[in-house]
Amino acid sequence: xxxxxxGLAGSAGCVVGQVxxxxxxxxxxxSRTITDADAEIASLKSARTRYNDSLxxxxxxxxxxxxxxxxxxxxxxxxxxQDDSFFGQIEDLIREEMICAACAIERKRAETEAVxxxxxxxxxxARAQDINNVCKEVTCEMQGICMDDxxxxxxxDRLVVFAEDLxxxxxxxxxRSRLAGMVTERGGVTSHTVILAKxxxxxxxxxxxxxxxxxxxGQTVLVDGDQGMAIVCPDKEQEEAFSKRMAAADRQKAVFxxxxxxxxxxxxxxxxxxxxxxxxREGMDAFEPQYCDGIGLFRTEFLYMGQSDYPTExxxxxxxxxxxxxxxGRELIIRTLDIGGDKQLDYMDxxxxxxxxxxxxxxxxxxxxTDVFKTQLRAILRATVFGQVKIMxxxxxxxxxxxxxxxxxxxxxxxxxxxxxxxxxxxxxxIMIETPGAVLLSDILAQHVDFFSIGxxxxxxxxxxxxxxxxxxxxxxDSCNISFLRSIKLVCEHAHAHxxxxxxxxxxxxxxxxxxxxxxxxxxxxxxAPALVGRTKYIVGQISAAEVQExxxxxxxxxxxSAARSCLDEILGRIxx
Ligand code: PEP
Ligand code: MG
Numbered sequence: 013x014x015x016x017x018x019g020l021a022g023s024a025g026c027v028v029g030q031v032x033x034x035x036x037x038x039x040x041x042x043s044r045t046i047t048d049a050d051a052e053i054a055s056l057k058s059a060r061t062r063y064n065d066s067l068x069x070x071x072x073x074x075x076x077x078x079x080x081x082x083x084x085x086x087x088x089x090x091x092x093x094q095d096d097s098f099f100g101q102i103e104d105l106i107r108e109e110m111i112c113a114a115c116a117i118e119r120k121r122a123e124t125e126a127v128x129x130x131x132x133x134x135x136x137x138a139r140a141q142d143i144n145n146v147c148k149e150v151t152c153e154m155q156g157i158c159m160d161d162x163x164x165x166x167x168x169d170r171l172v173v174f175a176e177d178l179x180x181x182x183x184x185x186x187x188r189s190r191l192a193g194m195v196t197e198r199g200g201v202t203s204h205t206v207i208l209a210k211x212x213x214x215x216x217x218x219x220x221x222x223x224x225x226x227x228x229x230g231q232t233v234l235v236d237g238d239q240g241m242a243i244v245c246p247d248k249e250q251e252e253a254f255s256k257r258m259a260a261a262d263r264q265k266a267v268f269x270x271x272x273x274x275x276x277x278x279x280x281x282x283x284x285x286x287x288x289x290x291x292x293r294e295g296m297d298a299f300e301p302q303y304c305d306g307i308g309l310f311r312t313e314f315l316y317m318g319q320s321d322y323p324t325e326x327x328x329x330x331x332x333x334x335x336x337x338x339x340x341g342r343e344l345i346i347r348t349l350d351i352g353g354d355k356q357l358d359y360m361d362x363x364x365x366x367x368x369x370x371x372x373x374x375x376x377x378x379x380x381x382t383d384v385f386k387t388q389l390r391a392i393l394r395a396t397v398f399g400q401v402k403i404m405x406x407x408x409x410x411x412x413x414x415x416x417x418x419x420x421x422x423x424x425x426x427x428x429x430x431x432x433x434x435x436x437x438x439x440x441x442x443i444m445i446e447t448p449g450a451v452l453l454s455d456i457l458a459q460h461v462d463f464f465s466i467g468x469x470x471x472x473x474x475x476x477x478x479x480x481x482x483x484x485x486x487x488x489x490d491s492c493n494i495s496f497l498r499s500i501k502l503v504c505e506h507a508h509a510h511x512x513x514x515x516x517x518x519x520x521x522x523x524x525x526x527x528x529x530x531x532x533x534x535x536x537x538x539x540x541a542p543a544l545v546g547r548t549k550y551i552v553g554q555i556s557a558a559e560v561q562e563x564x565x566x567x568x569x570x571x572x573x574s575a576a577r578s579c580l581d582e583i584l585g586r587i588x589x
Contacts, residue, residue, distance in 0.1 A: 014245050015227065017195065019220030021240035023209035024543070026258045028251070029172035029192040031231045031244060033224060036176045037157045039148065044112040053103050056113040059154040063146075064093050066153075082208065084297045092146040098124075114151050121147040131356050132481065135292060135317050137200055145179035163187050172233050172242075174224060178205045188212060193235040195242050197222055209237075210543065217242055268546035272303040276549035278531050280556040285537040286549050287343070289517060290335070298542070299338055306342035306400070308465065308539025309517040310335065312388065313355055321359050322384060328391035336399030343400045345442065345465065345517075345539075346392050348385065348417075350374045350406040369470075369479060374407035379416055389424035396436035404442045404465060409449035414460055444517070446470035451499040458510035465539065466503060468518025472496050491520045492577040497529065498568055504533045515539055524589055525580040527551040529567065532560035554587040 046052050067090045074082035092098065098120070105116040121144060128140035163171060163186060170192035175182070177198040183191075183205065192214055199205050199218035209216035215237025227233075227244050234243040234254045238261070243250055276284045288304040290296060291311030299307075315323045315331060336344050351357055352373020365371040378385035395401050405417045418441065428435055445451060446467030454464065468491070473480040475496045478488040490496075500516070507514040515537030520526050522540035524547070530538060531552060540548050563583055570576040 014243060014247060014250070015223075017217070017220050017223050017226075017242040017244065019195065019217040019240050019242075020200065021238060022194075022199070022206035022216035022218040023214065023237050025193075025213065025215035025235075025237045026254065026261055027170060027172070027192045027215055027235050027237075028254065028258070029170040029233055029235065030166075030168045031227055031229055031233050032162055032166055032171045032173050033227065033229050034162045034173055034175040034178070034182065035224070037148070037152050039114065039151050039157070040155060041114050041118045041151070043115045045110050046106070046112050047110070049107045049110060052106050052113050055154060056099070056103070056106070056117075056150075059113075059150055060093055060099065063150050063153045064090060067093065084293060085208075088142055088293075089146050089149075092143055093150065098143075113154060117147050117151055133317065133355055135314055141177075141199065149179065161187070163190055166229075172235055174227055176224065183208050193217075193233075193237070195220060195223075195233075195235065197224065265546075268550050270546070271549040271553065272546040274549065275305070276552040278552055278555055278557045280558050282531060282534075282557045284531060284535070284552045285515070286545055286552070287345075287515070287517075287537055287539040288542045288545060289539050290542075295542070296331075296335060296338075299335075300542070301338060301340050301342060304342075304542065304545050305537075307335070307339060307344045308515055308537055309404075310344060310346045312347060312349055313351055316349060316351060316357055317355070319359070322387070325387045325391045325394075328388060329394045332392055332395035332401065333398045336395050336401050339399050341400055343402060345402045345404050345463075346395075347404045347406055347444065348375070348388055348392075349378055352377055369473065375405050375413055375417060376407065379413060379420070382420055385417075385420055386424045386427070389421055390428055390433075393421075393424060393428055393435035393439065394433055396439045397434050401436070402440040402442060402463070404444060404463075406444045406467065407446060407470070408443045408457065409447045411453065411456055411460070414443060414457060418460070442513075444470075445503050446518075447474050448499065451475075451503055454503045454506040455509065458506050458512045461512060463513040463515065464503060464507050465537075466500060466514065466516040466518065466535075468496070468500075468516055468520040471499060471518065472520075475499060490573055491523055491526060492573050492580065494568065494570055494573060494576055497576065500530070500535070501533050501564075501568065504535060508534060513537065522548050524551055525577070525584050528555045528560045528583045528587075529564060529580060531555060531557045532564045551584075551587065551589065554589075555583070 067086050071083055071086045074086060102116045102120045105111065105119060106113055124143055125140045128136045169190050171190045172193040172195065173186065174195045177196050178194060194205055194209055194216040196205055196218045197220050206216050206218055215235045217235065217237060217240050231244050232246065234246050234250065276286050285305045287306045287308030289309040290299060290307050292314045315328055332346060352362065352371065353369045356362055362372060392401065392403055408414050440462040442461050442463035442465060443457060444467040445454060445464050450457060469480060472489055472491060472493060476488050476493055478485045480489055504514055513536045516530060516535055517539035521538040522544040527548060538548055560583060563579055567576045567579045
């Protein structure tokens, strides 16, 4: 019988394959009292050592195969497995409560997971998943449960794995030449399953909720990673329609891929720089400079998260330098710390606020905690000698904030002068335009910066007074909101009147129906997710900015959002997308 499974669109692509079910190892986690704590701890220690050794082998293997992203994941696992403080607390539990190691690991795991998940941050949620995986695998090791090759004895060369969850180690044990897709009950769109699937170029659907009981190994499945949907046991019609879509998607992807390395220029000769956004370790590792014009937004928050204390200047410097060098002379826009709002840091001891997005965040916090801010500024400045590094301040709402931030930048420069450290004295400085305050003042702000980058994620939120995290009011959070579109036009006009370069680094930079409008408004740069560079460049290349300018006037005069959206869709329709 046909079964439809819905989840989150983790990794794009469509495939027809055969179901392989991986059932989670049945771990014995129930509380068991013990009589010899030393023996239990010794057995935990030796399981950790064996697990570490096996991770070491996986690191070696991944390195030999040139799979740097897998390497980084196994190294992250090793770090957790070698964390004596984490496992020391587990040993304390065993000794104090005389409970078995599996139960102590489970308790500590659940406690840590709860802390990480209480913060609404995808990065920390992914880290919680890493800790879960390590705990599970160390327990497997202790209980002598070995993970068999799930493809052993299975025929077929396009196998789609269905599982509750997959650890990266699970995925490495799979024969990649036959692995065609992954569908998991758990996990978010930033989970390692997804990152690996993207790297392997296969579709993945995650977070489906319970579904393993509804499927059987060997069934045929259609996996649509773009829509986050799988159809098990499809009927003939569904299979045919799917095959047609797959062929069309393949053709389109080949066209988009072909555009990645070239400069994006509209049909009437307007160049648009297409940069990428980066903001985590995986993104850094997977960075392919030849497929973008630069990095338009380097979110630095990840350096501060998942840590027990502030990152040092040297630590930050090494990361910025690595990225500047990898970028091979292309621009690298480093955004200073944008914490607060939905992103919290335990060690910062931030106050509870009733309106965090209107509260103590981003540049406000940095102008208050000047020690933290200047540490970061010195680290960025030192990296300016290794590439085309630029500095960008987030969340500016008035001129005073910008001038104070620049004053602190000068202080940081003086401190480096005193230490005799090198940096580029002419480093370019820009701001994010992501508040209506900054939009309306952009003519004045433009006189004090080298570039603007429009943070449309926040600008839509503040323009429409709609909390971007609140599901109940998402219907108002609309990228075709006319006030928002008018804001971008105004910013472009003000920027260009003062010779200031203007980009967009929020998600709307890569929204197909908006790209023609951005070109018509004269946006100089679009900073998008790495996977969307090809599509963005393709759309830019298909349109004429002058032609869309005529439509733009009609669009911006619309009172209704749906009318504006229809006009935008019509433009997109003309390029058959
Ligand atoms: C934005 O607000 O558009 C942006 C790019 O910043 P963030 O999503 O990190 O707030
Ligand atoms: Mg923002």
